Amino acid sequence: xxxxxxxxxxxxxxxxxxxxxxxxxxxxxxxxxxxxxxxxxxxxxxxxxxxxxxxxxxxxxxxxxxxxxxxxxxxxxxxxxxxxxxxxxxxxxxxxxxxxxxxxxxxxxxxxxxxxxxxxxxxxxxxxxxxxxxxxxxxxxxxxxxxxxxxxxxxxxxxxxxxxxxxxxxxxxxxxxxxxxxxxxxxxxxxxxxxxxxxxxxxxxxxxxxxxxxxxxxxxxxxxxxxxxxxxxxxxxxxxxxxxxxxxxxxxxxxxxxxxxxxxxxxxxxxxxxxxxxxxxxxxxxxxxxxxxxxxxxxxxxxxxxxxxxxxxxxxxxxxxxxxxxxxxxxxxxxxxxxxx
Numbered sequence: 001x002x003x004x005x006x007x008x009x010x011x012x013x014x015x016x017x018x019x020x021x022x023x024x025x026x027x028x029x030x031x032x033x034x035x036x037x038x039x040x041x042x043x044x045x046x047x048x049x050x051x052x053x054x055x056x057x058x059x060x061x062x063x064x065x066x067x068x069x070x071x072x073x074x075x076x077x078x079x080x081x082x083x084x085x086x087x088x089x090x091x092x093x094x095x096x097x098x099x100x101x102x103x104x105x106x107x108x109x110x111x112x113x114x115x116x117x118x119x120x121x122x123x124x125x126x127x128x129x130x131x132x133x134x135x136x137x138x139x140x141x142x143x144x145x146x147x148x149x150x151x152x153x154x155x156x157x158x159x160x161x162x163x164x165x166x167x168x169x170x171x172x173x174x175x176x177x178x179x180x181x182x183x184x185x186x187x188x189x190x191x192x193x194x195x196x197x198x199x200x201x202x203x204x205x206x207x208x209x210x211x212x213x214x215x216x217x218x219x220x221x222x223x224x225x226x227x228x229x230x231x232x233x234x235x236x237x238x239x240x241x242x243x244x245x246x247x248x249x250x251x252x253x254x255x256x257x258x259x260x261x262x263x264x265x266x267x268x269x270x271x272x273x274x275x276x277x278x279x280x281x282x283x284x285x286x287x288x289x290x291x292x293x294x295x296x297x298x299x300x301x302x303x304x305x306x307x308x309x310x311x312x313x314x315x316x317x318x319x320x321x322x323x324x325x326x327x328x329x330x331x332x333x334x335x336x337x338x339x340x341x
Contacts, residue, residue: 035193035209043073043175045199050209051186052193064185068178071095072170074119084159085167091157099170099177099287100154106173106291107149110307114295115149115266119169122264125271140269147266176201176244176290183242183286201244201286213239215340221247221277221319221327233319233329235340242286246293247278247319263297274300277327280317282335288314301330308332 038049038058042065049061071093073079083090092100106114120143124135135143151162159168170177175198182196183203193206195214204214217232246263263272279296283289292314296304301320308316315332322328331339 042069042198043171043178044075045175047182047196047198049182049197050195051191052206052209053186053189053191057186057189057191060185060189061182064181065178068095068174068181072099072174072177074167074169074171081168081170087161087164089158092154092159095177095181097154097157099173100159102177102287103170103173103291104149106288106295109311110292110295110299112149112266113298114172114291115147116168116170116173117147117149117152117166118264118266119167120165121147121266121269122169125264144267144269147269149266172246172294173287173291175199176242176286176288179203179286180242201242201290203242203286204239206239213237216243218245218280218317218319219247219278234317236317236335236338237340238282238338241282242284242289243280243282244286244289244293245278245280246290246297263294265298272298274298275320275322276301276304277319277321279304282315282317282332284313292316305330 033052033054035050035052036056036058038047038056038061040047040058040062042062047065049058051057069076069079071080072095074081074085076082080090080092080096084092100116103114103116107116121140124139124143126134146163146165146167152166152168153160179196179198179201180203182198183194183205186194186196187205191205193208194204195208196203202216204216208214215235215237218234218236220231220233264270265272274297276297279293281289281293281296283292292307293316296307296316296318299307301318304316304318308314312334315334317331317335318329320328320330
C-alpha cells in the first residue's frame with residue numbers, strides 16, 4: 001500500500017515538474033519572440049501595426065489592405081464600389097457584401113443616422129471630392145432625393161439602385177473593416193499579441209511589449225485639422241477589443257466665420273450641430289464600432305445613450321458640450337474599470 005502511495009506521489013510530482021518546466025519554456029519563448037512594428041499609408045491615412053512574431057508580415061498586411069481598397073475605396077477608380085457608382089454591370093465580392101450588410105444593419109438600428117448613400121451631400125458641402133461652392137437649400141433638397149440607405153439593395157451579388165445618381169461611400173466603415181481584416185490575418189498566422197491601428201481605428205489582442213494590456217489614448221477634441229495635437233482626454237487599458245473614434249475636430253473648415261464639420265446628417269442634409277464633440281465606441285469588431293461612432297455623432301448624446309441601452313455589447317466614451325457650453329464626459333458603466341487613473 002505504501003509503495004502504491006509513494007508511486008502516486010512521485011507521479012504527481014513528476015507531472016508538476018513538467019508543468020513548471022513547460023510554463024517557464026513558454027514564458028521564455030514569449031519574451032524572446034520580438035515585436036514587429038509596421039507603418040504605412042492606406043485609405044488616405046496612416047496605419048501603425050505592432051505584433052509579436054518572428055517574421056515581419058508587412059507584405060502580407062499590405063496585400064490584405066490593397067484587397068480592401070480594391071473593393072471599397074471610392075478614390076480608386078478601378079474598385080468595385082467605383083464601378084457600382086458608375087452604374088457598371090459588376091458582380092460584388094464577399095468583402096463588399098459583408099460591409100454592405102453590416103452598414104444596412106447599423107442604418108436600421110440608428111434610424112438612418114448612418115447611411116452609406118450620403119456621399120452626394122458630403123461632396124456638396126466641400127468634403128470628400130472637394131467643392132468650393134457652398135450648397136443652396138435647393139441643391140440640398142434635390143440631393144436628399146438620392147440619399148437613403150433604403151433606396152439601394154444587394155440582390156444576387158449586384159447592387160440595385162432606385163436612382164442611377166445614387167452614390168455609395170463606405171468611408172465611415174471601411175477603415176474599421178480594414179482594421180478587422182488585418183487583425184484576422186494576424187490571428188490566422190498564430191499571432192496572439194498585437195495592436196492594429198488604421199487612422200485611429202483599433203483592434204487589440206493579448207498583451208503589449210510591456211507584457212500588460214494595451215493602453216489606448218482618447219484624444220482631446222481640440223480643433224486640429226493638421227493632427228498635431230497629441231493630448232489625451234483619457235487612457236483606457238484594454239485587450240481583445242475593437243475601438244473606433246469619430247469627431248469633427250480634425251475634418252472641418254471655416255467659411256464666413258462659421259465652422260462646417262464633415263459629418264452630415266442624411267435626413268437634414270446639413271453638417272451636424274449636436275453636442276457630441278467626439279464619440280469613441282468599443283464593439284465586437286472595428287467595422288461595427290466605426291459605423292456606430294459615426295451614427296452617434298449624427299444623433300447626439302441622448303439618442304445615443306438610448307441605443308447603447310438596447311445594445312449592451314456596444315460601449316462608448318463621449319466627450320460633449322453641456323448646456324453651459326462646458327466640456328463634459330459620459331461613458332458606459334462597463335468602461336469604468338478600464339479607464340486608467
